[in-house]
Amino acid sequence: MDLSIMQQAIPQFVKAFELTLWLSFVGILGALLVGVCCSLLQYFKVPFLGKVASVYVELFRNTPLLIQLFFLYYAFPVIGIKLPAQVCGIIGLAFLGGSYMAEGFTGGFNGVSQSQLDAGKAIGLNKFQLARYVVFPQGFTLSVPALAANVIFLIKETSIFSVIAIPELTNTALDLVGLYYRSNEYLFMLVLAYAIILIPLSIILTILERKVRYGSFGN
Amino acid sequence: MVHLGTNILFAGNNFVRLLEGLWTTVWIAICALIIGLILGTGLGILRTSKNRPVRILLRLYLEFFRIVPSVVLLFLFYYILPRQLNLNLPAEQMAVLAFALWVAAEFSDIVRGALISVPQHQKESGLALGLNGWQLFRYVLLPQALVLELPATINLATRVVKTTSLLMLISVMDVINIGQQIIEANRQTYPNGIFWIYGIIFLFYFIVDYPLSLWARRLAAKQH
Amino acid sequence: MPEQILKIDKLNKYYGQHQVLYDISFEIQKGEVVALLGPSGSGKSTLIRCLNGLEQFQSGFLFFGGKQITPQEKNWPQLRQKIGMVFQSYDLFPNLSVLDNILLGPLKVQKRQRAEATAEALKLLQRVGLEKYAEVYPRQLSGGQKQRVAIVRALALHPELMLFDEVTASLDPEMVRGILEIIRELSERDNMTMIIVTHEMNFAAQIADRILFLEEGRILEQTPGKEFFQHAKTQRAREFLESMTF
Ligand SMILES: Nc1ncnc2c1ncn2[C@@H]1O[C@H](COP(=O)(O)OP(=O)(O)OP(=O)(O)O)[C@@H](O)[C@H]1O
Ligand SMILES: [Mg+2]
Numbered sequence: 195m196d197l198s199i200m201q202q203a204i205p206q207f208v209k210a211f212e213l214t215l216w217l218s219f220v221g222i223l224g225a226l227l228v229g230v231c232c233s234l235l236q237y238f239k240v241p242f243l244g245k246v247a248s249v250y251v252e253l254f255r256n257t258p259l260l261i262q263l264f265f266l267y268y269a270f271p272v273i274g275i276k277l278p279a280q281v282c283g284i285i286g287l288a289f290l291g292g293s294y295m296a297e298g299f300t301g302g303f304n305g306v307s308q309s310q311l312d313a314g315k316a317i318g319l320n321k322f323q324l325a326r327y328v329v330f331p332q333g334f335t336l337s338v339p340a341l342a343a344n345v346i347f348l349i350k351e352t353s354i355f356s357v358i359a360i361p362e363l364t365n366t367a368l369d370l371v372g373l374y375y376r377s378n379e380y381l382f383m384l385v386l387a388y389a390i391i392l393i394p395l396s397i398i399l400t401i402l403e404r405k406v407r408y409g410s411f412g413n
Numbered sequence: 414m415v416h417l418g419t420n421i422l423f424a425g426n427n428f429v430r431l432l433e434g435l436w437t438t439v440w441i442a443i444c445a446l447i448i449g450l451i452l453g454t455g456l457g458i459l460r461t462s463k464n465r466p467v468r469i470l471l472r473l474y475l476e477f478f479r480i481v482p483s484v485v486l487l488f489l490f491y492y493i494l495p496r497q498l499n500l501n502l503p504a505e506q507m508a509v510l511a512f513a514l515w516v517a518a519e520f521s522d523i524v525r526g527a528l529i530s531v532p533q534h535q536k537e538s539g540l541a542l543g544l545n546g547w548q549l550f551r552y553v554l555l556p557q558a559l560v561l562e563l564p565a566t567i568n569l570a571t572r573v574v575k576t577t578s579l580l581m582l583i584s585v586m587d588v589i590n591i592g593q594q595i596i597e598a599n600r601q602t603y604p605n606g607i608f609w610i611y612g613i614i615f616l617f618y619f620i621v622d623y624p625l626s627l628w629a630r631r632l633a634a635k636q637h
Numbered sequence: 638m639p640e641q642i643l644k645i646d647k648l649n650k651y652y653g654q655h656q657v658l659y660d661i662s663f664e665i666q667k668g669e670v671v672a673l674l675g676p677s678g679s680g681k682s683t684l685i686r687c688l689n690g691l692e693q694f695q696s697g698f699l700f701f702g703g704k705q706i707t708p709q710e711k712n713w714p715q716l717r718q719k720i721g722m723v724f725q726s727y728d729l730f731p732n733l734s735v736l737d738n739i740l741l742g743p744l745k746v747q748k749r750q751r752a753e754a755t756a757e758a759l760k761l762l763q764r765v766g767l768e769k770y771a772e773v774y775p776r777q778l779s780g781g782q783k784q785r786v787a788i789v790r791a792l793a794l795h796p797e798l799m800l801f802d803e804v805t806a807s808l809d810p811e812m813v814r815g816i817l818e819i820i821r822e823l824s825e826r827d828n829m830t831m832i833i834v835t836h837e838m839n840f841a842a843q844i845a846d847r848i849l850f851l852e853e854g855r856i857l858e859q860t861p862g863k864e865f866f867q868h869a870k871t872q873r874a875r876e877f878l879e880s881m882t883f
Contacts, residue, residue, distance in 0.1 A: 257575070265611050323746070364484055381488065
């Protein structure tokens with residue numbers, strides 16, 4: 195491996211690194227928003243919309259991001275919807291992620307024990323109060339591990355943005371490989387870049403999981 | 414002449430070609446899963462071993478696959494195997510190898526999780542019955558672990574299927590690649606064809622994955 | 638003329654195809670303490686849960702304060718304020734402090750003033766000896782302390798009827814006494830109407846005005862408390878009592 199080649203590529207990698215972080219951040223935020231909305235629609239069994247949410251979750255959870263992006267970026271212009279690549283990436287990530295996040299929240303809500311629900315009902319809480327004071331606070335805590343796993347998963351999924359030519363990390367590295375034919379150096383830098391993002395993040399998330407769980411349940 | 418968009422699916426032998434592409438996709442997923450599960454079982458057992466360096470090494474192996482996105486993984490194999498190891502495999506086999514090693518990593522963690530979660534008293538009552546280590550593993554631990562971790566394993570399978578969508582990136586003739594060829598060939602006749610082709614591929618993936626994730630969910634629900 | 642609080646007439650309950658309660662009929666007057674006894678699986682929990690709508694029943698009538706309540710009652714949240722329930726597993730809300738556990742019902746369900754409700758909650762906590770624990774979270778309490786908070790949580794709504802389902806069954810033996818004292822005091826001092834499911838036969842003998850003996854979903858006998866323990870009417874109840882003592 196040639197260090198000077200790696201050194202020269204640092205500015206490009208830094209730029210790509212920032213873009214990856216930014217797209218992940220916005221996409222994950224969108225995913226959380228979509229996920230919360232869908233899981234609420236499902237939880238309260240809102241007529242029609244609850245069903246729509248379930249169908250959406252199943253469709254997006256069970257199909258690859260790549261084909262979702264192809265659809266957005268290549269097929270939508272045919273019907274007159276033309277979006278910039280980065281917007282497609284963010285939308286794709288938000289909706290793919292939304293289906294995973296919805297599943298995570300719903301899993302948490304369902305994890306609240308029957309006896310807790312009984313105790314809430316027994317003091318006269320109605321359906322909304324039960325949700326607000328018992329199911330959501332406890333369910334959210336229970337869903338944190340799933341949400342954290344989704345965050346890691348979604349950041350890795352941004353690598354697929356390379357197929358619609360967004361200059362994030364993977365795209366940048368592959369471009370450099372194609373240009374200079376030095377695969378070892380650039381691929382090493384690529385893996386390193388993901389490690390720099392994901393290792394600290396997963397440590398932080400693990401600590402957070404522990405904190406949240408202790409905060410609400412004390413174990 | 415104006416064509417109905419959906420006709421692109423059935424013009425010539427397009428549909429059959431798409432199905433063939435889907436088969437390539439599914440076949441690669443199946444091969445990767447079979448090899449990966451076998452290898453992963455071995456690694457998972459080793460991860461419960463008393464040998465510390467072995468455990469650390471395997472943990473690092475797992476973490477590597479946790480960090481590297483699957484796109485990057487494919488390209489690592491694509492560039493490094495031929496150039497560094499002089500191993501020139503056809504793209505399909507390379508993909509199977511890459512996915513199998515990834516599955517092995519993930520499955521080793523599932524197996525380990527299952528093995529350490531079998532209650533101690535089960536092990537003790539097995540030993541009390543006079544079973545030796547291997548018999549204990551074969552008749553007490555393994556069956557329980559399999560049942561316990563089946564949902565997670567099925568979910569892993571659905572992830573592998575979704576990940577096969579990346580095969581086109583290393584020029585495997587998978588369902589997406591064939592779809593793109595059809596779109597290109599029919600750009601004049603069916604300007605909207607892209608919509609239908611990607612639509613049907615989206616549906617194909619859903620049809621393969623949805624029953625699996627439904628099954629996983631049913632099993633998981635039953636365990637609670 | 639004693640005031641009737643609760644009346645049940647020919648209540649039948651199924652889980653799917655499986656019938657667990659058969660033609661249950663009884664009534665309870667204000668201030669009365671009824672103990673529900675019977676072997677495991679006889680349907681005690683199911684019955685008591687039907688009384689505040691945690692389980693739906695398929696046929697029969699339920700009257701609370703003279704008003705009929707249908708099996709599919711929409712007003713259960715309102716009614717449950719008047720029917721307090723305490724469970725074997727305490728089921729305090731782990732995400733709320735002791736005080737917030739107690740205040741949730743008075744503030745959110747009954748929309749009472751915070752200051753007044755808090756003052757009362759603290760007084761109730763004092764009564765069960767936990768005034769120092771108001772700001773503590775449930776995880777920091779022992780089982781016996783949790784159960785006392787659960788009782789206070791139910792009392793804070795000013796219920797007219799209290800249901801206790803084996804509230805001492807998960808407790809260490811030395812904790813049991815304190816809880817039973819609190820229940821006894823509720824009856825003696827506040828004249829609280831109560832239905833108690835328990836395996837503490839001595840306690841039931843002391844406190845219960847009447848025993849309902851349940852087996853396989855049927856009420857085999859209803860007998861005044863003292864009499865039941867001295868000479869129960871049915872052979873089956875006598876066997877049950879015998880099995881409960883060494
Ligand atoms: N959710 C349920 N679904 C199906 N059957 C149930 C359910 N809950 C209870 N049962 C059945 O109803 C019957 C009565 O159960 P219940 O819990 O009321 O008994 P119990 O008298 O409270 O027993 P224990 O003293 O053990 O608490 C039992 O046969 C039980 O198996
Ligand atoms: Mg019971």
